[in-house]
Amino acid sequence: MLLKSLKLENFRQFIKEEIFFATDAIKNVTIIIGENGTGKTTFAQAFFWCLYGDTEFIDKSMLNKKMVSQMLPSNEVNVKVSLNLVHSGTEYTITREQLYKKDYSNKLKSNNTILNISYKNHDGQQEYLKSLQCEAEINKILPQQLSKYFFFDGERIEKMSKEIKNGKKSSEFADAVKGLLGLNAIISVIDHLNPKTKNGVIGSYENSYDSTSDANIEKYTKEIATYQTELDGIEKRLEEIDVETDKASDRKNDVNEKIKQYAEGERLQKQRDSLVKKIATARSSKKNTLDSMLRDFNNNMSTFFAKSMIKHALEELSTGDFIGKDIPEMHAKTIDFLLKKGKCICGTHLAEGNAAYNKVKELFEYLPPQSIGISVGQFVEESRLRAKSDELFSNISNSCAVLSEQEDNINEFLEEIILVEKKFTDGDISAKVSALHKEYQICEKIISDMKKETIGKIERRGSLTTLKERKITERAELSLRDESNRKIEIYKAYAQCIYDELNKVYIKSEQEIRNKLEQTINDIFKSIYNGGMSLTIDEKYAISVIVDDFDGFEVNVETSTAQSISVIFAFIAGIIKMARDNQNATNEEAKILVSEPYPLVMDAPLSAFDKRRIKNICEALPSIAEQVIIFIKDTDGELAEENIGGKVGSRYKFDKINEFETKLV
Numbered sequence: 001m002l003l004k005s006l007k008l009e010n011f012r013q014f015i016k017e018e019i020f021f022a023t024d025a026i027k028n029v030t031i032i033i034g035e036n037g038t039g040k041t042t043f044a045q046a047f048f049w050c051l052y053g054d055t056e057f058i059d060k061s062m063l064n065k066k067m068v069s070q071m072l073p074s075n076e077v078n079v080k081v082s083l084n085l086v087h088s089g090t091e092y093t094i095t096r097e098q099l100y101k102k103d104y105s106n107k108l109k110s111n112n113t114i115l116n117i118s119y120k121n122h123d124g125q126q127e128y129l130k131s132l133q134c135e136a137e138i139n140k141i142l143p144q145q146l147s148k149y150f151f152f153d154g155e156r157i158e159k160m161s162k163e164i165k166n167g168k169k170s171s172e173f174a175d176a177v178k179g180l181l182g183l184n185a186i187i188s189v190i191d192h193l194n195p196k197t198k199n200g201v202i203g204s205y206e207n208s209y210d211s212t213s214d215a216n217i218e219k220y221t222k223e224i225a226t227y228q229t230e231l232d233g234i235e236k237r238l239e240e241i242d243v244e245t246d247k248a249s250d251r252k253n254d255v256n257e258k259i260k261q262y263a264e265g266e267r268l269q270k271q272r273d274s275l276v277k278k279i280a281t282a283r284s285s286k287k288n289t290l291d292s293m294l295r296d297f298n299n300n301m302s303t304f305f306a307k308s309m310i311k312h313a314l315e316e317l318s319t320g321d322f323i324g325k326d327i328p329e330m331h332a333k334t335i336d337f338l339l340k341k342g343k344c345i346c347g348t349h350l351a352e353g354n355a356a357y358n359k360v361k362e363l364f365e366y367l368p369p370q371s372i373g374i375s376v377g378q379f380v381e382e383s384r385l386r387a388k389s390d391e392l393f394s395n396i397s398n399s400c401a402v403l404s405e406q407e408d409n410i411n412e413f414l415e416e417i418i419l420v421e422k423k424f425t426d427g428d429i430s431a432k433v434s435a436l437h438k439e440y441q442i443c444e445k446i447i448s449d450m451k452k453e454t455i456g457k458i459e460r461r462g463s464l465t466t467l468k469e470r471k472i473t474e475r476a477e478l479s480l481r482d483e484s485n486r487k488i489e490i491y492k493a494y495a496q497c498i499y500d501e502l503n504k505v506y507i508k509s510e511q512e513i514r515n516k517l518e519q520t521i522n523d524i525f526k527s528i529y530n531g532g533m534s535l536t537i538d539e540k541y542a543i544s545v546i547v548d549d550f551d552g553f554e555v556n557v558e559t560s561t562a563q564s565i566s567v568i569f570a571f572i573a574g575i576i577k578m579a580r581d582n583q584n585a586t587n588e589e590a591k592i593l594v595s596e597p598y599p600l601v602m603d604a605p606l607s608a609f610d611k612r613r614i615k616n617i618c619e620a621l622p623s624i625a626e627q628v629i630i631f632i633k634d635t636d637g638e639l640a641e642e643n644i645g646g647k648v649g650s651r652y653k654f655d656k657i658n659e660f661e662t663k664l665v
Contacts, residue, residue: 205488522535579597
């Protein structure tokens with residue numbers, strides 16, 4: 001399959017854009033560069049929408065938002081994507097359209113998509129398939145379940161890589177190999193001849209026996225049919241058991257991973273609980289410190305605030321002379337008697353207002369019970385002591401320092417709690433872990449029960465097969481006595497022989513393909529991921545990574561994300577390379593495996609790799625696929641072009657006009 005062009009009309013960000021892909025055998029690479037949000041993924045998803053009418057967008061409306069804003073009630077706008085390609089030598093134009101209309105309440109409504117396919121016949125004339133044929137034709141060109149191996153993005157690679165890391169066997173991988181490398185045709189023939197199915201060629205002969213010659217033929221035929229019905233039921237149940245066991249195993253692994261995550265969560269929760277306790281302790285200490293500071297302040301604030309007045313009093317007293325001015329044993333009554341009498345004991349006349357009167361009256365200031373000099377001296381001494389005391393200020397300062405430290409500790413603990421809480425958002429982790437352990441045990445029981453049931457079914461299948469074969473032998477002995485029944489036995493024998501031979505060819509071809517695929521994948525893997533590792537693919541197409549140089553032994557290892565992504569990339573590239581090689585095969589045996597080479601369309605595939613592997617991938621891609629189309633981030637664009645070099649035959653860049661429109665340049 002070779003992609004020629006893709007045209008978009010009103011599809012998401014693209015109002016009217018068309019891209020022509022590189023189809024040259026040498027310059028087979030198309031690069032489309034754009035920043036995040038410009039429309040790389042939209043353009044890549046246009047392939048899916050055109051082919052299958054589906055995308056991975058959450059918003060299922062494909063109509064351009066600018067067109068929506070311009071629509072009036074009753075207006076109609078058509079979304080259209082056209083893909084032109086060549087498949088098996090025939091050129092197709094695949095077009096999918098969807099009509100959008102605004103009703104009178106201004107709500108946008110859409111019709112179902114319409115798929116049309118036209119092709120050029122041998123005369124070059126354009127012919128159209130009937131609508132009922134279109135979906136079937138798409139399925140012939142590229143079945144949807146296999147499309148992801150050719151239209152894939154970085155996220156899908158990472159998802160598939162997780163399956164590899166978890167050791168999941170992949171039926172999808174097996175289907176991809178068988179379908180794309182040409183085994184489906186032979187599988188269909190084998191299924192048609194399968195003696196275990198009622199509707200197969202051999203099964204249809206079972207209802208053709210003539211019992212007129214011997215009634216036991218009918219009896220044996222019914223018994224054989226009964227055995228076969230039960231055997232079919234057993235086979236069906238064994239398949240169901242396999243699926244149920246796989247589901248239980250997958251769920252068990254998922255639960256185990258969650259338990260491991262919650263084990264970390266439990267540790268984080270204990271850490272959080274410890275921090276909460278530390279915060280409570282720190283807040284209690286802070287409260288005690290604050291209470292102590294307030295008590296100290298209440299008890300000593302009068303002294304603290306009086307210091308200024310004491311200072312002024314000491315300055316005032318320092319200028320006065322109070323020594324020797326007090327009169328021992330003198331009483332106020334004595335002075336009062338002299339003033340009233342008007343005559344001092346020395347005989348001086350004391351008239352109110354004269355100098356002598358005033359002098360005697362001043363003696364009141366120097367009277368006992370305490371001398372003024374002593375009183376002043378004691379006051380000065382006490383005031384000096386109080387003025388020197390900085391106890392309240394010191395205590396308050398120390399308390400503030402302690403409070404600041406305690407506040408810092410609380411904030412630090414709170415920040416640690418925020419960091420811890422960012423690591424887990426679940427509530428009661430212990431309860432969740434307990435529930436997970438119960439679910440883990442349920443999964444183990446399901447697996448155990450399925451294993452026991454499988455053993456029982458296999459034993460029963462063996463018994464039934466023996467009984468069935470015995471009845472077939474007994475019926476054959478009777479059938480050979482009758483001409484018509486003898487022919488049926490001969491026809492069955494021929495059909496069985498063809499079935500057995502085809503089965504041998506299929507088993508041989510499938511094993512050869514698997515071995516060749518393993519080698520092809522390893523060659524690509526080693527070119528991408530240098531190191532002493534290789535891949536193995538078992539009969540169920542489960543992929544394992546093996547360390548080749550581990551003291552001479554092969555050791556199965558758990559892959560890193562980078563390794564797993566390289567594995568998936570190599571797997572997809574390997575299938576594409578083998579499909580391409582098959583088309584060019586010339587030997588007779590290879591002609592059984594008819595396959596079509598497919599392009600490789602990748603949306604941001606290089607984001608998952610480092611620069612060295614980007615270089616390796618870019619160098620390998622053009623030689624692996626018939627056609628390579630890469631939607632790439634602008635940050636990787638220069639590196640990609642530098643390494644792909646002269647293989648680029650077509651180059652485009654997204655020019656984002658606004659949030660609703662992007663153009664190709």
